[in-house]
Amino acid sequence: xxxxxxxxxxxxxxxxxxxxxxxxxxxxxxxxxxxxxxxxxxxxxxxxxxxxxxxxxxxxxxxxxxxxxxxxxxxxxxxxxxxxxxxxxxxxxxxxxxxxxxxxxxxxxxxxxxxxxxxxxxxxxxxxxxxxxxxxxxxxxxxxxxxxxxxxxxxxxxxxxxxxxxxxxxxxxxxxxxxxxxxxxxxxxxxxxxxxxxxxxxxxxxxxxxxxxxxxxxxxxxxxxxxxxxxxxxxxxxxxxxxxxxxxxxxxxxxxxxxxxxxxxxxxxxxxxxxxxxxxxxxxxxxxxxxxxxxxxxxxxxxxxxxxxxxxxxxxxxxxxxxxxxxxxxxxxxxxxxxxxxxxxxxxxxxxxxxxxxxxxxxxxxxxxxxxxxxxxxxxxxxxxxxxxxxxxxxxxxxxxxxxxxxxxxxxxxxxxxxxxxxxxxxxxxxxxxxxxxxxxxxxxxxxxx
Amino acid sequence: xxxxxxxxxxxxxxxxxxxxxxxxxxxxxxxxxxxxxxxxxxxxxxxxxxxxxxxxxxxxxxxxxxxxxxxxxxxxxxxxxxxxxxxxxxxxxxxxxxxxxxxxxxxxxxxxxxxxxxxxxxxxxxxxxxxxxxxxxxxxxxxxxxxxxxxxxxxxxxxxxxxxxxxxxxxxxxxxxxxxxxxxxxxxxxxxxxxxxxxxxxxxxxxxxxxxxxxxxxxxxxxxxxxxxxxxxxxxxxxxxxxxxxxxxxxxxxxxxxxxxxxxxxxxxxxxxxxxxxxxxxxxxxxxxxxxxxxxxxxxxxxxxxxxxxxxxxxxxxxxxxxxxxxxxxxxx
Numbered sequence: 001x002x003x004x005x006x007x008x009x010x011x012x013x014x015x016x017x018x019x020x021x022x023x024x025x026x027x028x029x030x031x032x033x034x035x036x037x038x039x040x041x042x043x044x045x046x047x048x049x050x051x052x053x054x055x056x057x058x059x060x061x062x063x064x065x066x067x068x069x070x071x072x073x074x075x076x077x078x079x080x081x082x083x084x085x086x087x088x089x090x091x092x093x094x095x096x097x098x099x100x101x102x103x104x105x106x107x108x109x110x111x112x113x114x115x116x117x118x119x120x121x122x123x124x125x126x127x128x129x130x131x132x133x134x135x136x137x138x139x140x141x142x143x144x145x146x147x148x149x150x151x152x153x154x155x156x157x158x159x160x161x162x163x164x165x166x167x168x169x170x171x172x173x174x175x176x177x178x179x180x181x182x183x184x185x186x187x188x189x190x191x192x193x194x195x196x197x198x199x200x201x202x203x204x205x206x207x208x209x210x211x212x213x214x215x216x217x218x219x220x221x222x223x224x225x226x227x228x229x230x231x232x233x234x235x236x237x238x239x240x241x242x243x244x245x246x247x248x249x250x251x252x253x254x255x256x257x258x259x260x261x262x263x264x265x266x267x268x269x270x271x272x273x274x275x276x277x278x279x280x281x282x283x284x285x286x287x288x289x290x291x292x293x294x295x296x297x298x299x300x301x302x303x304x305x306x307x308x309x310x311x312x313x314x315x316x317x318x319x320x321x322x323x324x325x326x327x328x329x330x331x332x333x334x335x336x337x338x339x340x341x342x343x344x345x346x347x348x349x350x351x352x353x354x355x356x357x358x359x360x361x362x363x364x365x366x367x368x369x370x371x372x373x374x375x376x377x378x379x380x381x382x383x384x385x386x387x388x389x390x391x392x393x394x395x396x397x398x399x400x401x402x403x404x405x406x407x408x409x410x411x412x413x414x415x416x417x418x419x420x421x422x423x424x425x426x427x428x429x430x431x432x433x434x435x436x437x438x439x440x441x442x443x444x445x446x447x448x449x450x
Numbered sequence: 451x452x453x454x455x456x457x458x459x460x461x462x463x464x465x466x467x468x469x470x471x472x473x474x475x476x477x478x479x480x481x482x483x484x485x486x487x488x489x490x491x492x493x494x495x496x497x498x499x500x501x502x503x504x505x506x507x508x509x510x511x512x513x514x515x516x517x518x519x520x521x522x523x524x525x526x527x528x529x530x531x532x533x534x535x536x537x538x539x540x541x542x543x544x545x546x547x548x549x550x551x552x553x554x555x556x557x558x559x560x561x562x563x564x565x566x567x568x569x570x571x572x573x574x575x576x577x578x579x580x581x582x583x584x585x586x587x588x589x590x591x592x593x594x595x596x597x598x599x600x601x602x603x604x605x606x607x608x609x610x611x612x613x614x615x616x617x618x619x620x621x622x623x624x625x626x627x628x629x630x631x632x633x634x635x636x637x638x639x640x641x642x643x644x645x646x647x648x649x650x651x652x653x654x655x656x657x658x659x660x661x662x663x664x665x666x667x668x669x670x671x672x673x674x675x676x677x678x679x680x681x682x683x684x685x686x687x688x689x690x691x692x693x694x695x696x697x698x699x700x701x702x703x704x705x706x707x708x709x710x711x712x713x714x715x716x717x718x719x720x721x722x723x724x725x726x727x728x729x730x731x732x733x734x735x736x737x738x739x740x741x742x743x744x745x746x747x748x749x750x751x752x753x754x755x756x757x758x759x760x761x762x763x764x765x766x767x768x769x770x771x772x773x774x775x776x777x778x779x780x781x782x783x
Contacts, residue, residue, distance in 0.1 A: 011776070016463055094457075173463065245776065258777040330456040336463040343454045357462070364456045370469055370526065371568040376724040377467070380670075385775040387724065390768075407775050415461030422467035429459055 006211055008236035009246035012383035014416045016239055016337065018212060022176045022296045022303035027184060029307045030320050034104055036079050036311030037089050038064060039097040042350040043140040044147045045071035047098065056083050061110035061287050064100050067135070073148045073351075074138035075100075078289040078309035080108040092333045092340045092347050099348075102311070113286045119187050120283040123195055130199045130282055137281030138288045138351075142273030143167055143178075143242065144334055146352035149274055153199045155263055162266040164197050164205040165251055166275055168220075169235060169242030171210060172335025175355040177292040178272045180305045182209070182216040185276050186223050192279035193230055200268055204229045206251050207272075212237045239337060240414040244269045246383055258410050273354070293317055293349055297358030299325035308349050314356055315345035329364025332357040337415045370423035378417035378427055384410045388417035388427040395430035400441060403434040409442075411435060469567075473527030475668045479659035480534055480714065486642045486652035490596035491542035495648045501546060503533030505553035513562045520566075528567050532556055535575035535714060538649020539707065539754070540582070543594045548586055552578040572761045573721045576754050583754070593645035611645045612705045616697055617750035626697055639704040650710040653703070660713045669717045672729035673736075677712035678703060680737020688745065696745070708740060711753040721761040728764075728771035735760045 041047035048065035052058060058077040065075040081104040088096040109115060125133070135150035155161050166189075170178040182189065193205050207224070209217050211234045221232040233251050235241050245256045247269060254265035262269055270278075273291060280286040289310055296303040301322025308317055314331065318324050324331075324345070332339040333353050349356075378388035386407055394403040408431060417427040487495040510529045514520045523529075536556050540549065556578025564570040583590045593611055610618065612633040619629035634644050642652025650656075663669045686699035702708065707715075716722060716736055723732050736756045743752025 011774075014465065016465070249776075255777045257779045258775065259779070260777065328455070330458075330462065332460075332462050334460075337461045339460055339462065341455070341457040341460075341462065343457050345455075359462060361456075363463075366458060367464075371523075371566065373469055373472075373528070373568050373719045374722075374724060375472065375719040379724050379773060380726075382773075383776065385773045385778075387773065389724065410775060410777070413460075419461045419463065420465045420467065422465075422469050422472055424464065424468075426459075428461070432459065 006234055006236045007250045008238055008241065009243075009250045009383060011385060012381050012416060013238040013240065013246075014381050014419050015237070016173045016419060018237070019173045019296075019298075020176050020179070020212070021174065021298075021300070022294050022305055023179055025176070025180075025302070025304045027180050027292055027305040027307050030309070030312065030317060032079060032104060032107060032309065033312045033316050035084070035313075036102050036104065036309060037099050037313065037346075037348040038075060038078065038102065038311040039089065039091050039099040039348070039350060040065045040075055041097050042075065042146060042310070042352065043073040044145065045069070045073065048072055048075045050086060050098070050100070052083055052100075054083050054086050057081070058083060058102065059108045059110050061113050061289055063287075067138070067148070071148055071151055073140050074136060074287070076138055076287040076289050077102060078311050079104040081105040090344075090347065091350065092342055092353070094343070100311075114284040115286075119191070121191050123191070123198060123282070125282070127199050127201065130195055133282050133285075134199070134278055137277070137286070139274060139277045139281055140288070140351050141271055142277060142291060142351060142354070143271035144338065144352050144354055149270065149278065152268055152270070153196070155200065155268070159263050160266060161200045161202050161263050161268045162204065163252060163268075164193070164200055164202050165247060165267055165269045166193055166205060166207040166272055167242055167244075167247055167269050168207050168209040168213075168216065168272040169247060170213070171237075171239045171242040172337055172339075172355075173239075174296045174357050175294050175335045176296070176305055177294045177354050179213050179216055181272055181276055181292055182213070182220060186219050188279045189220070189272060189276055190223055190225065190230065191283060192275035194225075194228065195278050195282050196270055196275060197229070202268075205231075207232045208235050208241075208247050208251055209233070210235050210237050210241055239416065240383060240412070243383065243412050243414055245412065258407065288351055291349070291351065291353070293353055294355035295321035295358075296355060297325070297360070299327055299360050300358050301325070310350060311348045313345065314342065314347050314349060317349060317356055318345065318358065325358060325360070327360040327362070328358055329361030330359040332359060337419065338413065366426070367424040369425055372423055372425060375422060377420045377422065381416040381420045383414060383416065384412060386411060388431060389425075391434055392425065392427045392430040395434045398437075400434065400437040404438045404441065408434045408438055470525065470527040472668055473531050475663065475666045476531050476714070477527075477534065479662040479668070480538070480649065482655035482658045483538070483649045483652050483710070484534075486655045487538075487542070487648045490642055490651065491594055491648060495542040498540070498542060498544065498546075498549060498648065499534050499537035502537035502549055502553055503530050505550050506530075506533035506536065506557050509554050509557040510562065513558060514566075518562070523567055526567060529557065532561065532574045535649070536578045538710060538714075539575065539579040539647050541590065541593050542648050543592065544589060548582060548589055551585075552582045555581040568720055570720055571764070572758055573715050573718050576715055576758055580754055580758065595645055596643055596651075611750065612639065612701070613744065613750040620695070625694055627694070630697065630701065636700055636704060639701075644705070646705075647707065647710075650707045653709045656709040656713055663713070663717075670726065670729070672726050673717045673722060673733045674712040676730050676733025677716060677737045677740075678708065680734050681708055681740055684738055684741045685745075688741070702741065702744070706744070706751040707753040711757055712736070716757050716760070721764060723764055723767040723771065725768075725771050725773050727773075728767040731767055731771065732760050732764065735763065
């Protein structure tokens with residue numbers, strides 16, 4: 001393998017133990033669940049509006065709920081069967097969401113979906129049709145942020161993207177879903193990239209991958225259509241290398257302005273999972289009804305990567321990886337740095353669930369908070385140049401205006417500060433509180449103006 | 451499964467650093483200088499630092515238990531560092547009762563009266579040391595001479611430090627070049643072969659400790675390097691302008707408490723700035739004040755006062771010296 005020049009974001013960051021236990025486990029389809037629970041909101045934005053009724057029979061891939069307004073996303077059935085109920089069910093956030101509870105019968109698909117493995121390389125439709133197909137398919141950012149993809153592809157008037165960045169960084173410890181996808185669906189991924197390039201009207205795409213995945217780097221580098229402007233950029237292993245702003249900075253040297261969007265510096269970032277979903281939507285007419293989920297943890301019998309239908313309860317996925325270990329204390333949806341802990345295992349897998357991390361009880365609890373020794377580690381690891389110790393103390397004193405002046409809204413909640421604090425202080429908890437209160441202030445001001 | 455799982459906000463993993471681990475690292479970094487001290491000053495240099503730690507731990511424990519009625523914080527290890535550092539700034543022939551008073555002031559006034567670890571504006575060990583220095587000037591400046599240390603001044607058991615000789619000589623109108631003939635040469639001073647406080651004499655051992663602190667990422671280079679550079683450049687400038695009235699810059703680096711102060715005192719987390727840029731301003735301030743006090747002040751050594759004065763500027767530095775924010779938007783009004 002040739003030597004690569006590694007790039008990285010310039011300031012801050014931490015090095016949590018990588019623990020990519022499931023990296024060598026090829027993805028396998030999870031046996032179909034008997035019942036799925038599909039919330040009408042699995043994305044950032046307005047909940048989708050149900051278009052089927054209780055008691056109706058649906059097929060796999062059928063539209064269940066239509067995105068309401070532009071910043072929203074369609075929801076499809078991931079199985080065939082009967083809508084048993086439409087009711088409020090808790091999701092990973094702990095809030096109750098209107099959800100379709102569907103009892104599966106067989107596996108009958110919408111006939112317009114191409115289920116073959118054939119690679120379809122020719123992109124025959126226009127830019128507008130691509131975006132419409134992606135919107136129809138209900139695709140959202142699959143790295144975890146779940147922002148509707150079609151919104152990001154519609155570059156606002158007066159702005160111009162010149163580079164598409166494909167996020168294959170997967171900087172969260174433990175997770176391997178994107179890694180496996182890059183290895184197993186590399187050709188499809190290349191078509192997906194060309195589709196997104198066409199939609200954005202850019203002629204340059206860079207795939208960013210952390211250097212701990214040399215196999216994926218090599219494979220994609222060999223496949224990348226350099227004459228089409230697609231290249232691979234290996235990146236230093238450092239968290240949060242896959243943060244959108246950090247990734248843009250690492251690859252292009254450009255800094256997204258505070259409060260601005262990536263497209264303000266001409267960049268649009270899409271996750272590899274999203275890119276593959278775009279390929280399936282555009283070339284195969286397949287809506288987003290399944291995704292790769294890593295099931296992992298130190299006590300998990302077989303850390304694995306599964307292709308899971310959306311709406312499958314977490315318990316079922318864990319079962320397939322050898323069951324819930326005896327010593328389980330905490331179950332996290334997503335990675336250990338930014339994932340959400342869930343209290344019960346009946347929560348469904350949704351579009352943004354990249355992994356299920358099972359943490360033993362011995363590591364599941366926080367240590368007692370000690371006094372701040374002002375070591376400044378939080379300041380030096382913050383990739384956004386903030387002062388977490390200060391933002392925490394402003395939060396404790398409820399000085400929201402001051403927190404806003406100290407740029408608290410720039411925080412990307414990567415958790416590097418809390419991770420590194422030798423006194424086990426809950427820095428990010430207080431910063432989230434700051435952000436919530438400052439967000440309320442900002443909304444109030446906007447209302448007053450309008 | 452009916453049992454509810456543990457829920458908390460992310461992150462769900464934590465780095466290995468803890469306060470006791472950091473404090474242990476500082477203690478390890480102090481060991482070479484301690485060993486050299488015992489070699490030169492004998493076994494009082496071994497037991498006085500131990501006693502100092504015992505006194506500091508005891509006072510912290512008693513104050514927390516009987517006055518503040520709070521849980522003890524001794525286990526965080528910071529009091530051990532304070533105890534060692536306090537002893538390191540004192541002569542090895544100091545009466546134990548004076549040491550005990552120093553420990554009481556360091557912990558009682560310097561640390562606990564402000565709220566304990568993390569809340570004190572001034573370096574507690576230096577607060578104790580300066581209190582003793584002002585209250586017991588005679589005992590604090592009668593320096594035992596290291597074994598086999600020959601100067602033309604005296605063969606007595608106690609003598610002046612090189613900086614003391616410099617101040618004294620200049621006061622008597624002597625030429626600097628003449629005074630410096632009475633002090634050990636640079637190499638001897640680098641190895642610690644001179645009169646002085648227990649932990650300050652051996653620049654070589656202190657630098658070894660510095661390397662350890664850098665390697666373990668306990669401190670960054672900013673404060674020590676800035677102080678040492680500033681002392682070197684400023685004293686070097688004075689020396690170039692008038693070598694008859696000024697000691698050379700290497701002399702200034704190797705004597706007194708500059709090494710100990712810049713590596714172990716000024717870098718105290720609690721009393722130093724939070725940003726690299728703040729640390730550099732802080733270091734420049736300490737370097738300038740040290741040379742100014744040494745050259746024009748009443749005392750031979752200025753580093754203790756320089757650090758305490760700059761400690762007082764830390765809140766201001768933290769308020770006005772901010773890290774560069776990512777994606778900072780220039781405000782055009």
